[in-house]
Amino acid sequence: MRRLLTTAVAIALMGGAALSAPAPAVAADNDTPTGPIGSLGRPSERLAAPQVALPDAWSPTATDALAAARRVLDGKARPADPSATLALRDLFMKKSQLRGADLRRAEALLARPTDGPGDPQGFGYTVAEAPPVCNTRLCLHYVPSGTDAPPTPEWPAQNLAVLDSVWTTIVDQLGYRAPLTDGAAGGSPLFDVYLKDLGTGLYGFCAPERQVKKRTASGYCVLDNDYAAAQFPTGTPTDNLTVTAGHEFFHAVQFAYDYGEDLWMMESTATWMEERIATLVNDNRQYLPSSQLYAPYVPLDVFSRTSTFQYGNWIFWEYLSTRYGLGIVNKAWKQAGSLKGDGGKNSIPALEKVLKGKGGLTKNYATFAAGNLTPAANYPEGAEYPFPGVKAAKALSKNKRTKRYGAKINHLASMSYAFTPGKGLGAKKWKLAVSVTGPDKRTSPAAVVVVHLVNGNRQVKLVKLNRGGDGRKTVAFSSKRVGAVTVTLVNASTRYQCNRRTVLACGGRPLDDRSRFSVTGRVTK
Structure with missing residues (x-):
């Protein structure tokens, strides 16, 4: 099955046309995406990524x-x-x-919902709380009547069972810290979760409550009391409960590391955790259109106040954990933690630290960006994702042998281009010489060439760039053997002026945005 899907990539990259057909015209030096990731890709199978x-x-x-x-x-x-x-x-x-x-x-x-009807925000319970349902580490609070009441007598116990399973997965199995104790708040030292009618669209939340040491805090969570279809038309109540419990509980776990960590890391890892808790629900796929699968030109560390990039980029952690094991996310949070023995780093240096012995952030980010063109080959569930597109593509031939593309790429972002062998290139002797020009090597440019063979296999080749950011790679280009060659240009810069009050990593301003790249594909023998 993988072979069939991978073979189809070449067709998808060219908009669903035959491999020998010319691609739609795209300006050679246009640095603004003309579609979701370009004007190409199979329209019926690709997602529309926002600008x-x-x-x-x-x-x-x-x-x-x-x-x-x-x-x-x-x-x-x-x-x-x-x-x-x-x-x-x-x-x-x-x-x-x-x-x-x-x-x-x-x-x-x-304050917690037990603040009561006097809560000036009108958020407190309006009737007396029922005896909470507890186990040895959690207490589930609810009221027996009124708008905040659970839909059935069994629902509180079901919530407790789901939360206990979430705790088991995150803390006991994956090894994260448990939420910090709140002392006697809520009536006991146990972690407290409250059921409350949160209104349309607000599934749940966790709030930090008391600073414990450095930038760690205890807290509590609130979940909607019933996930009624009238307020939550998508998903079943049980599915919504499970996904929300996994995501929000992990925020409470994050408070035990650093409640002030970079926002993109907090949300992207919490959304990644949904895959560990509710892999069959697939709720986090709704964010894929704003992930780097379909919006690779948007920096990885963006926390958008109007879009969902920080949720969609759970796919980056999925890539790393698929490659290196689930524990790599835990290691990143350990490096990001604020306690003695933690790394005390913001998100990007934390990533650099955990990837230092695994080829480094630049190489891993580059292979992630290039691999996103073939999700079936890089993600456990990738065969179910729509095909991404590329920024632009060109069918080369014996008579039209050269094409150049130029781009300006922001930090921790990429753009990909495709070349396909066309008329007159059936002989085995034909090659494609790929020449890359990028910024100075100290800014961490990278380029990855992938040869998509017609038999369904792929050949992944990193282009070695010199100090000036330039490099070259020659690959097979016979139409009898090669369906397409993609080139992914990568700006893996992690250089910032930190504490500039932005919503990027370290609150910083990137030093290497809009870096100039170009790629030239030339048919040779």
Whole structure:
């Protein structure tokens, strides 16, 4: 099956036409994607990736964080507002800067539903809590009547069972830290989860509550009380519960490492964790259109206030964990942790550390970017993903032997191009000389050539670049043997001016965005 799918890649890259047919015309030096990832790819099988401008500087003030948290929990979130968990995290981090009425509002927003009907946000339970359902590490809280009540008497126990299974997978099996104890909050030292009618679209959240040591905190979680179809029309209540419990509980685990970590890492790894908890539900596939599978030109570390790139890029962690084992994500969080013995790093240096003995971040990111053109060959469930496209493609022939493409690529992003052998190139002697010109090597450029053979196999070749960023690779190009040759140009730069109040890694401004690359394919003998 893999062979058939891989063979079809060449057809998909050329828009579904025969391999010998010319590709649609694309400007040679156009650095703006003309479609989801270009104008090519099989339209019926590819996802439409959104366009995006890199985010402006953004660092919410305490009053901004308070206003955002109020809107999100009140069901009036704006497109630019963060998720409920991150809105409350921002408020938790800024709370000490508030005074008077604003401080009281912040404390009310961060309070548990058991704050009661006097909660100025109207978030507290309006009736007395029923006896919680607990085991040796979790307590599930609910009310017996009213709008916040569970749909059936069995639902609280089912929630507890799902959460306990999530704990077992994340903490006991994958080896992450357990959520930090909250002392006697909630009535015991156990981790507390509350059922509450959260309104349409808000599945659940976890909130940091008390700083423990350095940038770690205890917290609690809130899940919707019933996931009723009227409010959550997609997925069954059990599926929504399972996915939400896995994602949000992992946020509570993250609070035991560093609640102030880079936002893209917090959300992308929590979405990756959904695959460990609810692999059959496939809820995280909804974010693939905004992943680097289909939007490779958007930097990996973007946290967008208007799109879902930070969720879609769970696929990067899926690539690493497929290649090196599930423990690599745990190692990254250990490097990102703030406690003694942790790495104390932000997301990108943490990645660089765990990949240092595995070829380095540049090589791994480059092979990830190139591999995304053939998801069936690189992901356990990749055969079920739509085919990506490329930025542009060209069918070369005996009479039309050369094509050049140019691009400007942002940090931790890539663009891919395809060349296919056309008329007159059936003899075994024909080769394709690929010449790459990139920026200075200190900015971490890379290029990967993949030969897609007609028998379904692939040959993956990294182009060795010199100090100036230039390199060359010659590969087979006979139409009897080769379906297509793709070239992925990669800007793997991790150079930033940190603490510039952006929503990129380390709050920084990248030093090497819009780096110039070009690739030339020339038919030779």
